[in-house]
Amino acid sequence: MSHHTISVRELSFAYPDGTRALDDVSFEVGHGEAIAVVGANGVGKSTLLLHLNGLLTPAHGTVDIGGIPVTKGTLPDIRRTVGMVFQDPDDQLFMPTVAEDVGFGPLNLGLPADAVAARVVEALARVGAAHLAERPPYRLSGGEKRAVAIATVLAMEPNVLVMDEPSSGLDPQARRRLIGLLASFEHTRIIATHDLDLAAELCERTIVMGGGRVLADRPTAQVFRDDELLAAGGLERPLGMRACPVCGAPPGPAKVRTTRSGGAAAPPEPPAGPLR
Amino acid sequence: MSSVATGLSALDRLDRLARLDTRVHRVDPRAKVIATAVYIVCVVSYGRYDVLGLLPFAVFPVVLATEGGLPLGFLGRLLLVVSPFALVMGAFNPLFDREVVAQVGAWGITGGWISYASIVLRFLLTAATALVLTATTSFTGICLALQKLRVPDVLVTQLLLLFRYIFVLGDEATRMSQARRLRSFGRRGMGWRVYGQMLGQLLLRTVARAQRIYLAMKCRGFDGEIRVAQRLRFRTADLLFTIGWSAVFILFRVVDLPLAVGHLVTGLGG
Numbered sequence: 001m002s003h004h005t006i007s008v009r010e011l012s013f014a015y016p017d018g019t020r021a022l023d024d025v026s027f028e029v030g031h032g033e034a035i036a037v038v039g040a041n042g043v044g045k046s047t048l049l050l051h052l053n054g055l056l057t058p059a060h061g062t063v064d065i066g067g068i069p070v071t072k073g074t075l076p077d078i079r080r081t082v083g084m085v086f087q088d089p090d091d092q093l094f095m096p097t098v099a100e101d102v103g104f105g106p107l108n109l110g111l112p113a114d115a116v117a118a119r120v121v122e123a124l125a126r127v128g129a130a131h132l133a134e135r136p137p138y139r140l141s142g143g144e145k146r147a148v149a150i151a152t153v154l155a156m157e158p159n160v161l162v163m164d165e166p167s168s169g170l171d172p173q174a175r176r177r178l179i180g181l182l183a184s185f186e187h188t189r190i191i192a193t194h195d196l197d198l199a200a201e202l203c204e205r206t207i208v209m210g211g212g213r214v215l216a217d218r219p220t221a222q223v224f225r226d227d228e229l230l231a232a233g234g235l236e237r238p239l240g241m242r243a244c245p246v247c248g249a250p251p252g253p254a255k256v257r258t259t260r261s262g263g264a265a266a267p268p269e270p271p272a273g274p275l276r
Numbered sequence: 277m278s279s280v281a282t283g284l285s286a287l288d289r290l291d292r293l294a295r296l297d298t299r300v301h302r303v304d305p306r307a308k309v310i311a312t313a314v315y316i317v318c319v320v321s322y323g324r325y326d327v328l329g330l331l332p333f334a335v336f337p338v339v340l341a342t343e344g345g346l347p348l349g350f351l352g353r354l355l356l357v358v359s360p361f362a363l364v365m366g367a368f369n370p371l372f373d374r375e376v377v378a379q380v381g382a383w384g385i386t387g388g389w390i391s392y393a394s395i396v397l398r399f400l401l402t403a404a405t406a407l408v409l410t411a412t413t414s415f416t417g418i419c420l421a422l423q424k425l426r427v428p429d430v431l432v433t434q435l436l437l438l439f440r441y442i443f444v445l446g447d448e449a450t451r452m453s454q455a456r457r458l459r460s461f462g463r464r465g466m467g468w469r470v471y472g473q474m475l476g477q478l479l480l481r482t483v484a485r486a487q488r489i490y491l492a493m494k495c496r497g498f499d500g501e502i503r504v505a506q507r508l509r510f511r512t513a514d515l516l517f518t519i520g521w522s523a524v525f526i527l528f529r530v531v532d533l534p535l536a537v538g539h540l541v542t543g544l545g546g
Contacts, residue, residue, distance in 0.1 A: 055491050076497070084495045090444050091488040094437060096416040100504060108497030113507070136291065138443040156496060 004031040004066060004159045004188040006052065011061035013047060021047040023212040025061070034182075034189040034257070036199035036220065039209035040234030045164075045192040046087070048209070052162050052190065053082040065160065080109065083158030083187075087165045089145035093137035098129070098148050101137060105156040123155035124148070127181060143174030150181070161187045167195045196238035200224055204257045208233040220257065280453075284446040286354055290407070293346055294414030300344035305413045305421035307514035311336075311521040312409050316402050318525040324391045325377070328534040330398060336521065337404040344412040351407055355400060362399035366392040415439045420504055429501045436502060437489075444485070449478060 006029040013022040021044045029035050037045050050056040051063050054070045063070040070078050086092045095101035099120050106116040124130045127147040132140065140148065146166065153161065166182065167175045175198070182189065182202055193199055199206055199220060206220040210233050216223055223229060224241050241251050294301070319333055341348060373388035410418065416436065423432045452474055460466050490498075 050491070053495060055494065079495055079497060084492075086488065086492055088488070091485060092492045094440055094489055094493065095502075096419075096436065096440060100506070104493075104498075104503075105496035107503040108499065137440070139288075152496065 005029060005064075006160060006188065006190070007062075007064040007067075008048075008051070009062050009064075011048075011051060011058050011063065013044075013051065013056060013059050015047075021212055022051075022058075025209075025212070025214050027207055027214060027217050029188055029190065032186055032188055033205065034191070034203040036203035036206040037190060037192040037209060038194070038196060038199055038206060038223075038233065038235060039215075043209045043234075044212040045209055047212075049084070049162050049164055049190065049192055052160075053079050053084055055084075080156060081158055082160045082162055083153035083156055085149055085153055085161065085163040085166060087168060089142075089149040090137070092149045092152060093140075093145060096136055097133070098124070098135050098137060098140070099133040101148065102133075102152050102155045105152060109156065119155045119157070123151040126154055127151045128177075142169050143171065143177075146170060146174070146178065147181075159187060161185065161189045163189070163191045163193075165193055165195075166191060167193065167198050196224065196235065197240050200238045200240060201257065208235070210234070280446045280449050283357075284443055286357070287442070289350065290354075290411045291414060293411040294417065296345055296412075298344050298412075300340050300412045303412075303517050304508055304510050304514040305417040306424055306508065306510060307518045308409055308413050309418060309421040309425065310518050312405055314522040315405055315525050318529045319398055319401050321529065322394070322398070324394060325387060327390060327394050327397060329528075329532050330394070330401065332528045332533045333401050333525070334404075336525070337401070337408045340405075340408045340412060344408065346408065346411050351404065351411070354407055355404055358403055359396075359399065362396050362403075365399075366395035369395070420506060420508065423502075423504070424508060433500075433502050441485075441489075445478070445482060448481060452478065 008028075009026050011022055011025040012020075014020045025044075025048060027035075037048065039045055047056065051058060051070070052065070054063075054072075054075045065078050065081055068074050068077060068081075093101050095104055102120045102123050103116045106119045111119070120133070121130065124133055127150050129144060129147045129151055132144055132148060137145065137148065146169075150166075163182075167178055170178060175195075179198055179201055182191070189202070191199065191203060203220050206216075206218065206223040207214055208216040208223060208229060215233055216226075216229050224237055227237070230236055243250050315333070315336055319330065322330055341351060369392040370386060370388035373386060373391060375387045376384035377387045377390060378385040413421070416439070419432050419436050419439075422435070423429070456466070456470065456474065
């Protein structure tokens with residue numbers, strides 16, 4: 001059975017203070033798919049992500065990863081399968097040096113020291129951050145921190161990547177390189193973001209959330225042309241799909257992913273350089 | 277620059293110094309930690325009126341700092357920054373203890389002043405040694421040594437995370453205080469009440485961040501023990517370092533060297 005699928009059924013969750021964060025959320029994600037989760041602030045996107053590797057336990061409903069239900073007993077397996085990249089890299093990078101941080105997960109998996117070292121080198125090379133290995137995290141720039149945070153997750157060789165606002169706080173070029181990097185991954189990806197252009201470029205399908213519910217779950221190109229839906233979700237069209245603000249010319253052929261990664265689409269360009 | 281930022285940049289510089297590669301830096305962290313522990317125990321075990329007997333102990337931090345290629349001016353300034361604590365702690369001794377115990381010409385030196393000098397000297401010696409230890413071993417190296425020396429994991433984890441997040445916390449505090457200054461005019465808005473509320477805010481933010489960090493750690497299989505791949509090697513030279521220095525400290529403690537030298541000199545003179 002593929003470990004790369006996600007199945008969320010009738011998921012509901014309320015925080016201890018009574019805030020109802022998720023209300024009957026259901027969706028399926030197939031092997032290697034990239035899904036964007038979009039919606040206004042506070043509609044439950046982050047809460048949803050925290051359910052995908054068992055950091056929160058559903059009040060009602062189930063989450064299955066690769067056919068395995070997320071329960072207390074399956075947590076070690078689930079957490080190896082689902083890699084989570086947090087919104088603030090400072091929360092994720094807690095070890096004294098970059099190399100030790102990237103090695104943290106593999107060491108906890110019980111790998112021998114040389115295998116851990118190999119994974120650290122490989123993961124850092126993958127995100128173009130090999131030169132940062134010995135640096136302490138507090139001396140990295142925003143883009144570097146993001147790259148390293150992704151490497152810490154890659155080092156655990158997960159099948160599913162869950163990301164919360166991966167492009168927040170990045171300068172335009174660092175963001176561009178991040179998009180290139182994410183496009184080059186073959187993992188199943190779930191990306192919660194306000195960066196709708198990023199969603200349009202990376203994700204073939206988009207889930208729009210509002211008030212803890214799923215408002216729509218459709219191909220990205222359809223979602224971003226449905227102005228009524230976007231307004232209901234507290235969103236607007238991505239810049240790349242609007243008329244030119246200077247000359248008023250209609251948008252060109254939209255740069256929206258419509259094919260599944262690994263399908264007939266041309267392979268995505270590799271990142272132009274290391275994230276900075 | 278705010279005082280928080282200055283303190284953090286000093287800490288950062290200590291950490292950079294710890295990356296130098298000298299004979300002292302190469303000594304196994306455990307050897308340095310044990311020698312320092314013996315040193316501190318010896319220094320603090322002196323009586324309250326001892327001053328002269330402490331002087332030979334200055335050898336340890338001075339030798340380590342020079343051999344380790346540390347900038348002495350920088351260490352001296354750091355010592356000054358932390359010394360008000362000791363200066364204030366002993367400040368009442370000269371007031372309470374006015375018994376004259378020694379006479380220098382017409383000057384009567386009271387016991388209070390001698391015990392004050394002893395407190396300050398002991399503080400300077402131990403603080404200098406701790407700084408030199410950090411600057412030649414790195415905070416992480418010290419934590420690793422403590423872990424290998426069977427110090428409980430909870431404590432080591434606390435120390436490691438403390439060092440990592442003190443920079444994040446410092447930045448946050450600096451930003452908050454800048455934001456306050458920008459919207460305060462004269463003494464308005466700079467009072468203690470606001471200060472207290474800011475501290476509370478900082479605490480709440482820290483708690484929230486701690487929870488997020490804990491989640492991130494759980495995601496990567498944290499089970500209460502931080503494992504570090506780095507391996508330490510305790511060689512003969514490290515053993516000699518530990519035993520040699522410990523023997524020197526104990527010798528200093530048992531034999532009052534300045535007194536012996538004094539006897540020798542006066543003996544020769546007479």
